[in-house]
Amino acid sequence: MEQAAYDVIIIGGGPAGLGAALYTGRDRLKTLVIERFLPGGQIGNTNRIENYPGVAETDGPGLMATMQKQAEGFGAEIKTMAEVTRLEKRHDGLIAVHCDSTVLLARAVILAPGSSYRKLGIPGETEFRNAGAGVSYCGTCDAPFFRGKDVVSIGGGNTAIEETLHLVKYAKKVTLIHRRAEFRAEKILVEELLAKAKETGTNLLIRYHTIVTAIQGQGKVQSVHLKDLKTGEEEDYPCDGAFIFVGTEPNTQFLKGFVDLTKHGFIRVECAYLRTSVPGVFAAGDCRIAATMQLVTAVADGVNAAMQIKQYFRDPNWWTTPVTDMIQYSGW
Ligand code: NAP
Numbered sequence: 070m071e072q073a074a075y076d077v078i079i080i081g082g083g084p085a086g087l088g089a090a091l092y093t094g095r096d097r098l099k100t101l102v103i104e105r106f107l108p109g110g111q112i113g114n115t116n117r118i119e120n121y122p123g124v125a126e127t128d129g130p131g132l133m134a135t136m137q138k139q140a141e142g143f144g145a146e147i148k149t150m151a152e153v154t155r156l157e158k159r160h161d162g163l164i165a166v167h168c169d170s171t172v173l174l175a176r177a178v179i180l181a182p183g184s185s186y187r188k189l190g191i192p193g194e195t196e197f198r199n200a201g202a203g204v205s206y207c208g209t210c211d212a213p214f215f216r217g218k219d220v221v222s223i224g225g226g227n228t229a230i231e232e233t234l235h236l237v238k239y240a241k242k243v244t245l246i247h248r249r250a251e252f253r254a255e256k257i258l259v260e261e262l263l264a265k266a267k268e269t270g271t272n273l274l275i276r277y278h279t280i281v282t283a284i285q286g287q288g289k290v291q292s293v294h295l296k297d298l299k300t301g302e303e304e305d306y307p308c309d310g311a312f313i314f315v316g317t318e319p320n321t322q323f324l325k326g327f328v329d330l331t332k333h334g335f336i337r338v339e340c341a342y343l344r345t346s347v348p349g350v351f352a353a354g355d356c357r358i359a360a361t362m363q364l365v366t367a368v369a370d371g372v373n374a375a376m377q378i379k380q381y382f383r384d385p386n387w388w389t390t391p392v393t394d395m396i397q398y399s400g401w
Pocket of ligand 1: 227249
């Protein structure tokens, strides 16, 4: 039988992937992390993290650099700028991972490809984004380019509020545009946002019940077209940039036909042990069903998957054991 080059291949070098690699590395399992860009994932673009228990305040790049170092310190190999295009389960039980022009074999795989920015799908969005002419999905990355300018930010979740609070430090005026009157973000963030909007001479405005239907301009963003969902009124609203924070979508296109996905592309797992529809293949982090999309839960998912791999390696029949019958396996 052909030998697997790796015990475990982890696809994705964000918090879930690096959390998993730390644990498989410590278990002396030969581990490879494949990352299509650079390690860090979306959280690598976050400039302030204050909800990682035990760490009062840190920044995304710093925290992720430490996670990478820790995983490498325990032997995990990290391959960057490498794209996985396809996976196959072979008859001998190994998993073939097609990565660029090579095929790598592993005894188990953890899928941790994370998620990407959701698009609004409105006229002007892709054109101005591709031209680098005023559409962005990352305030932390692009706020300094809008120093002294007027921008709109769109959305009502944690990302929209955190990023808006970052943008107000740079822009002359920030208008947050939300389609409802309630925010789905954590209350503590909403309080901070509303307090900022009430300050005397504030540069933060909030427009409720409003959607952006187009992004407009000659060669660069000069306005957005707004529609008030209550009154039906429409207007062109001048601005130099549009920041879009309307959620995320799982990076699972390459997994179609390999593992079971929901219609929105999330990987179906049995949530206690993170087993997918393919024996030996686990999923962790934002890519899976019922993910809470938090840094800490992504890390925890990676660690959970890494721990369950031991059960699978000990007894492949574990894969089909229902969670309710799992008591026989819990004698660590
Ligand atoms: P999210 O929570 O899904 O929020 C997306 C926001 O965009 C919602 O307010 C939604 O409006 C709005 N939206 C969606 N489609 C829209 C459209 N077509 N037009 C206008 N508005 C639209 O996404 P997120 O803020 O990126 O957060 C994703 C996950 O990461 C969440 O679980 C979040 O808690 C987590 N996260 C956590 C932190 C943290 O813990 N510090 C930071 C960032 C993100 P409605 O509310 O009307 O649906």
